[in-house]
Amino acid sequence: MGFIFVIIGLLLAAQQGAAGPWPRERGQVFTAQGGNFLLSDGAQLPVHYDPTFYAEYGLTELMTVGLDYHTADQGRIHTGFAFLSFPLGDTDARDRYAASLGYGARIDEYSPLEWMVRGGFSWGRGLDNGWLAIDTTASYGTVDQSFRPKADFTWGHHLNDRWTVSLQLQTGEGYSDDYYAKISPAISFALNEEYRVSIGAVQGLTGDQGSALKVELWRTHTFGRKELRALFGE
Structure with a gap:
């Protein structure tokens, strides 16, 4: 099964929903939620079911706020x-750069609630019908x-207005002081x-080298002027 996903990864590629160094338009909301399914036998680390929820909101033309779970x-x-x-x-x-600051918490069934801070730096470059991006963060609990670092490397290509492919390499330090790497290829298409x-798929390159099918639903919605006035009293 893992071999099949590697082949898929070479043929396709998968886009993550995060904007990276490109801020959201003012009033625009983006959400992404999903997880992994059909895990290969013995897949536990670094690939598991891994449910996620991610959201961004364009607070101003240059400032984006969000949630990441x-x-x-x-x-x-x-x-x-x-x-x-x-x-x-x-x-x-052509080359874009961005920084991020985050505050949150981590819950571990074997440890007390832990408050965390996170800093990030992103680079991106627009290509003909695509992009390259590097997103890095370091969190402290x-x-x-x-300090635990993380770095994602992404290449993407828009086939047309509806179909997009990309390839992402995800790396970082785990909570057991080990380092992980996994490749995540996929294809996305617009429903409307x-x-x-x-x-797409996710294939572990470290640990037990497990694999899984990855499915996410993304939504992008831009608030109109009347909706913004209602929210902020403008």
């Missing part, structure tokens, strides 16, 4: 962050008292102007 370590650890991201440098340049489905 995910699980780790076979679903034993739950982590959630509220974050703020903003561009660095020229927002019209009040109980763990360790608001909803998009991403279907």
Whole structure:
């Protein structure tokens, strides 16, 4: 099964919903939720069911706020962050840069509630009908008292207005002081102007090298002026 997913990864690619260094438009909301299914035999680390929820909102033209929830370590650890991201440098340049700051908590069934801070840095470059991006973060917990880095490397390509393919390499440090790497290929397609489905795979390159089918539902909605006035009293 793992071999099949590697072949799929070479043929396709999968896009993550996060905007990276590109801020959301003012009033635009983006959400992504999903998880892994059809796990290969023995898949536990670094690939498991891994349900996730991610949201972004364009607070201003240059400021994006959001929520990020995910699980780790076979679903034993739950982590959630509220974050703020903003561009660095020229927002019209070919190479884009952004920074982010986050505050959240981690729940571990074997440990007390742990408050966390997270800093991030992103780089991206627009290509003909696609993009390249590197998103890095480092988190610090009040109980763990360790900085744990994470880096995602993404290539994407728009086949047309409806279909997009990309390939992402995800790396980082786990909570057992081990390092992980996994490749996540997929293809996404637009159901309509608001909803998009991403279907692909995730293949562990470390640990037990397990694999799974990955499915996510994305929604992008832009509030109109009347809706913004109702929210902010403008």
